[in-house]
Amino acid sequence: MLDPQLLRNDLDSVAERLAVRGYQLDKEQFIELESQRKTLQMQVESLRGRRNAESRKIGKAKAGGEDIQPLLDAVASMGSELKASEQSLLELQQKLNDLLAGIPNIPDESVPRGNDESDNIELRRWGEPKSFDFEVQDHVGLGAYRGMDFETAAKLTGSRYVVMHGEIALLHRALTQFMMDTHSRQNGYIESYVPYIVNSDSLQGTGQLPKFEEDLFKLNTEHDNYLIPTAEVPLTNILRDEIISVEELPFKRVAHTPCFRSEAGSYGRDTRGMIRQHQFEKVELVQAVRAEESWQALEELTGHAEGILQALELPYRVVNLCGGDLGFGAAKTYDIEVWLPGQQAYREISSCSNFQSFQARRMQARWRNPETGKPELLHTINGSGLAVGRTLVAVMENYQQQDGSITVPEALRNYMGGLDKILD
């Protein structure tokens, strides 16, 4: 959610900057609703003020043993008038709120203009895509005889799920452990275990609701419960409705969770293999910092995600997402794309974003500034560190050998009982 004050004071420049992401702000509607709100609110509040004053008089008169009937008569008509005004104010505020909640975050100045991923700007590359002197397979081919089993998953559940057996499953788990250890021991994140089911308030807070409900799995319980699409939701909502002290900053959390996404609207995309699944594992990094530090935190967090790929010696590039490709709440996003020999392409493996106060305002996540004594909104940053399933794909494809085996990256061998090679 944007700062309503900013919209009131600087509507034109907000609209201009939102255009970078292709969002057209309905300025007239906002101005209209806002002016109605103002008059109505003043009306309601002064009515309430009068009623309160009159009521106090009645109280005093009664205590003094006076006849209160004339006072009661004087207030008699106020009730209905107040009720009517309150009702229309409520409706108006609802409309304004809906409008506000539907406005995406303002892109940072450094976000390039553009409509889709073809307009993203590549910032840097790391590592050299290996050239193979044999015909490379993709992970589906490589996994076919090694325990990556889509057919059984289809039987158990349906499409876009996977069952893994044996050493492939072990490799998958080793990746998770390696990532968790790196972030918690070296990068300063506190490891957290969180629920995989959250309520609608939490999804509201991080911005998945109300606009993107169709992307989520909703549970058929009496409560408004959903499976998490990312650990960002529970981790960030730890701070919802909290005012934390300066000693608790920077707030840095890492969690490993499954993620559940309905993938509505992506029919036909990435149907092969485990690039796009309804259920996948992810290690998520979340930071909450004071406003001045959020841009630096984004760079740092992106570096932490890159560090995993470097340790695994997987070639990647970092792109700066253009306005049109930016997520709803992000002011800026770096996508990290890993090289996949099977696709001869770089594919997203992490998405690191600075939300500034966008999420914090929705969830009233604040810290108390000791210099002013006042609470201030936090800035939130998050990113994958990394998507485990896609990392598994990248390891399989980049480490494949001519004889059909897969070399285990050095960094993972301790997690696999010293195993250095996965054979057929």
Add this chain to the structure above:
RNA sequence: GGAGAGGUGGCCGAGCGGCUGAAGGCGCUCCCCUGCUAAGGGAGUAUAGGCUUAACCCCUAUCGAGGGUUCGAAUCCCUCCCUCUCCGCCA
């Protein structure tokens, strides 16, 4: 699942339907006294919104959430949520 108790400010904890945005305590900030690893005295200390927009003042809302009764609700009624205790079941 059954029975009971309870949810009040950063924390603890009072609160007959009216002068309670909320006693008292703790914590914190500032000042005074004293002086050395203590103590005493005084003042201040919620959030959001409106108005102003430079600030103050003022006004409105908020005592788990939402409704209701009433001129007036932290206080009465209803619904829901959560926490705790006991019993049952269970990884």
